[in-house]
Amino acid sequence: MLESVQNYYGKVLQHSNDLKTSACCDVSSMPDWLKPLLAKLHPQVTERYYGCGLVAPAVLEGARVLDLGSGSGRDCYLLAQLVGHQGQVVGVDMTVEQLAVANAHLQYHAEQFGFANVEFRQGYIENLDALGLSDASFDVIVSNCVINLSPDKDSVLREAYRLLKKGGELYFNDFHNLAKRHGFADPRLVEDRPIAITDPKLAAKLGNTRFYSATYRLFKLDDLEPACEDHGQAVIYHGGIADAPHTFVLDKHHHIETGKVFPVCGNTYRMLHDSRFAPYFSFIGDFSQHFGIFQGCGSVLPYDNDNGTANLGACC
Ligand SMILES: C[S@@+](CC[C@H](N)C(=O)[O-])C[C@H]1O[C@@H](n2cnc3c(N)ncnc32)[C@H](O)[C@@H]1O
Structure with missing residues (x-):
C-alpha cells in the first residue's frame, strides 16, 4: 500500500x-x-x-x-x-x-x-x-x-x-x-x-x-464530554482574529457573530476557553449546572450532498 x-x-x-x-x-x-x-x-x-x-x-x-x-x-x-x-x-x-x-x-x-x-x-x-x-x-x-x-x-x-x-x-x-x-x-x-x-x-x-x-x-482537551451537554453557558466573540472581523467560524454549526451572546455546549466552551482562541472571547457560566443535552450542536453524517453549496467559505 x-x-x-x-x-x-x-x-x-x-x-x-x-x-x-x-x-x-x-x-x-x-x-x-x-x-x-x-x-x-x-x-x-x-x-x-x-x-x-x-x-x-x-x-x-x-x-x-x-x-x-x-x-x-x-x-x-x-x-x-x-x-x-x-x-x-x-x-x-x-x-x-x-x-x-x-x-x-x-x-x-x-x-x-x-x-x-x-x-x-x-x-x-x-x-x-x-x-x-x-x-x-x-x-x-x-x-x-x-x-x-x-x-x-x-x-x-x-x-x-x-x-x-x-x-x-x-x-x-x-x-x-x-x-x-x-x-x-x-x-x-x-x-x-x-x-x-x-x-x-x-x-x-x-x-x-x-x-x-x-x-x-x-x-486535544482532556475534559471533553461524549455528547454536547447544556450547562447554560455562552460565549461572546469580540473580533480581533485576522479575516474574521464579523464572524468566527469554529465549525460548520458554530458561526459566532461578533458581539452577540452565543449559547454553547460544554465542549464548545472548552474548545474556545482552553485553546489559543480564548483571548478573543468572553465566557459566561461554568459547569456547576446541567440542563441535559445541548440541542442543535450538530454533527452531520453522512455529509451534505448538494454540490458544495452549503460549504463554509472556500475550500483550499
Ligand atoms: C494527496 S497528496 C497530498 C500532498 C499535500 N498534502 C498537498 O496538499 O499537496 C498525499 C501525500 O501524502 C504522502 N503520504 C501518503 N501516505 C504517507 C505516509 N504513510 N507517510 C508519509 N507520507 C505519506 C504522499 O507521499 C503524498 O505526498
Missing part, C-alpha cells in the same frame, strides 16, 4: 492536472485573504499540489505547526507566512520526489518571506517517533488529503495526539470514529463537499459509491 502510494505521488503524478477526481481544488475556490500568500509560492511547488479541503485554521501567529504528508510543500509554505518569523512549520512526507520539490525551494521562500521557518523531514506519518518529534511539541497539526491513504490510521491518530500540546488541534480530512478512539472526543466538521470522479473508466467501476472531502478540527 505505502509503495503504491509513493509510486503514484512520486512518479505517476507530475502535475495537479493529472489527478483523476475533483478532490484537488483550484485557486478560484481559495478564500481571498489566502491568495496573496499563495502568489508568493514557487510555481513548481503549487503545480504539484494534490490536496483538498481547508487547512488554514485561524490564530496561527507564533505557532509550531506540523503538516502530515506535506507533499511538495504548498501548505507548509502558506502556513509559514501565517505563523510568521516566531513560528515554525515542519512538513513530513515519505515520497522522495515530493520532498525534493519542497526542499529545492527553501531558500526561495525564505527570501520571499524575509525569514526561514520551514523544514521538511522524510518519514512515515505512522511513526513520527523515528523522526525525533517530541511529545506535546506542536500547537496545531494539519494534514491535507493524506490520512485517508494511510494503511495504519490508528498509529497516525495516536501520534498526532501525542505530539499536540494541550489545547492544540489536529485540522484535517476524515475519520470521525477513529479520531474519537484516540482521545479526540468531539470531532468538529468544518466543511464538506462531494468529490466528482472525473475519469469515466473509474466512475464506471465505482457505480453508486459516493466520495466526500470533509475537513475536521480535533482539539
Whole structure:
C-alpha cells in the first residue's frame, strides 16, 4: 500500500492536472485573504499540489505547526507566512520526489518571506517517533488529503495526539470514529463537499459509491464530554482574529457573530476557553449546572450532498 502510494505521488503524478477526481481544488475556490500568500509560492511547488479541503485554521501567529504528508510543500509554505518569523512549520512526507520539490525551494521562500521557518523531514506519518518529534511539541497539526491513504490510521491518530500540546488541534480530512478512539472526543466538521470522479473508466467501476472531502478540527482537551451537554453557558466573540472581523467560524454549526451572546455546549466552551482562541472571547457560566443535552450542536453524517453549496467559505 505505502509503495503504491509513493509510486503514484512520486512518479505517476507530475502535475495537479493529472489527478483523476475533483478532490484537488483550484485557486478560484481559495478564500481571498489566502491568495496573496499563495502568489508568493514557487510555481513548481503549487503545480504539484494534490490536496483538498481547508487547512488554514485561524490564530496561527507564533505557532509550531506540523503538516502530515506535506507533499511538495504548498501548505507548509502558506502556513509559514501565517505563523510568521516566531513560528515554525515542519512538513513530513515519505515520497522522495515530493520532498525534493519542497526542499529545492527553501531558500526561495525564505527570501520571499524575509525569514526561514520551514523544514521538511522524510518519514512515515505512522511513526513520527523515528523522526525525533517530541511529545506535546506542536500547537496545531494539519494534514491535507493524506490520512485517508494511510494503511495504519490508528498509529497516525495516536501520534498526532501525542505530539499536540494541550489545547492544540489536529485540522484535517476524515475519520470521525477513529479520531474519537484516540482521545479526540468531539470531532468538529468544518466543511464538506462531494468529490466528482472525473475519469469515466473509474466512475464506471465505482457505480453508486459516493466520495466526500470533509475537513475536521480535533482539539486535544482532556475534559471533553461524549455528547454536547447544556450547562447554560455562552460565549461572546469580540473580533480581533485576522479575516474574521464579523464572524468566527469554529465549525460548520458554530458561526459566532461578533458581539452577540452565543449559547454553547460544554465542549464548545472548552474548545474556545482552553485553546489559543480564548483571548478573543468572553465566557459566561461554568459547569456547576446541567440542563441535559445541548440541542442543535450538530454533527452531520453522512455529509451534505448538494454540490458544495452549503460549504463554509472556500475550500483550499
Ligand atoms: C494527496 S497528496 C497530498 C500532498 C499535500 N498534502 C498537498 O496538499 O499537496 C498525499 C501525500 O501524502 C504522502 N503520504 C501518503 N501516505 C504517507 C505516509 N504513510 N507517510 C508519509 N507520507 C505519506 C504522499 O507521499 C503524498 O505526498
